[in-house]
Amino acid sequence: MQALSLAVLALILYIAAASWQGLALMRRVPQNPLLVRSMGALGLVFHIALIIVLTDKGQLSTTSLSNNAILLGALVVALLILVSLFKPVLNVSVALFPLAGLILLLAVGLPDTQHVAHSISPGIALHALSSALAFAVLSIAAVQAVIFGLQNQALRHHQTRGIVQALPPLTIMERLLFELIWSGLALLTLSIASGFAFLDNMFAQHLAHKTVLSLTAWGIFATLLFCHHRLGWRGMRAVRWTLGGCAVLLLAYFGSKVILEVVLNRS
Structure with a gap:
């Protein structure tokens, strides 16, 4: 209660x-x-x-779906x-x-x-912390991408009233989105690297799906940042790639747990 x-x-x-x-x-x-x-x-x-x-x-x-959430x-x-103290x-x-x-x-x-509670080594703690921080930063990036996308579409249709007037300029919103993605990718890189360094087998049966999906998400965000820098990707293409990467990452973190604990009622 x-x-x-x-x-x-x-x-x-x-x-x-x-x-x-x-x-x-x-x-x-x-x-x-x-x-x-x-x-x-x-x-x-x-x-x-x-x-x-x-x-x-x-x-x-930290192994339970509800407690992870x-x-x-x-x-x-x-x-x-914390970030709102420095960025809009x-x-x-x-x-x-x-x-x-x-x-x-x-x-x-x-x-x-x-x-059963188990003590964890500093290396595993680093992996868990970096994974959680990567998810948190990229979750913020996902919502930022949605707001940026709505603002971008409104301005394309010359709609400058309402919410658009209250938002920072489009260039600032876009720069903030890519700053969040850069930070999230750095943390995701640390998470994956520490996982390979400190976990016994990242492709063991209970970790294989998470490893593959995490690497896929990493590839999506890395491709987006590379193409943004070299090919000028921006606007709605950046929004779609950001949301796609976040969706894959969400599956990596919670997909199997939902199936095991909610659908199959197994721990």
Whole structure:
């Protein structure tokens, strides 16, 4: 019951923060980044409190689908708030804050499977941390790509009112998108390299799908960045490649877990 209450409080605050930012984009309320960050950060406090409660009860394991979702959700929110202090990415919170809250609420409701806790080496810890950070950064990039794509299409059709007026200039939005992809690719590279260095066999049966899909996602993002630099790829082509790479990465992180734990009800 305590876990559910914390999840609901986090969801309410995430939705409140996202709603204000959404209304600001529609020019219904003034821009107030401090308010949005504060509500998001308070939601994150309840989010982290839930993680602590689950940890104390021995129910938190990084091998569980629901627990992976809870931990990655907290990391995405924290990273978004931090990056928003330096880059204009707070508009991404309109989608990511409610999504993090809904995933948190659903994850608490999923049937828990018992896992044996194991200590991990520094090398495995590096792999896990870099994997989580890569997913978080590229998740932000995916939403940024959607917003950039909508802005790009609106300007192509000479629609300059509404949300478009509240967004930074298109060139800044595009530059921010590629900065996020560069950062995400660097972290994904570290994740893959540390996996090959510190895991016994990256192509073992339980890891093969994740390895292949992660390498595929890496190839998509690397191709996009190379072609952007050498061939001038930009606009909607960049949006499609970004979303494609993120979709593959999402399958790599959660695809098999959904099938095993939700569909087949196996740990």
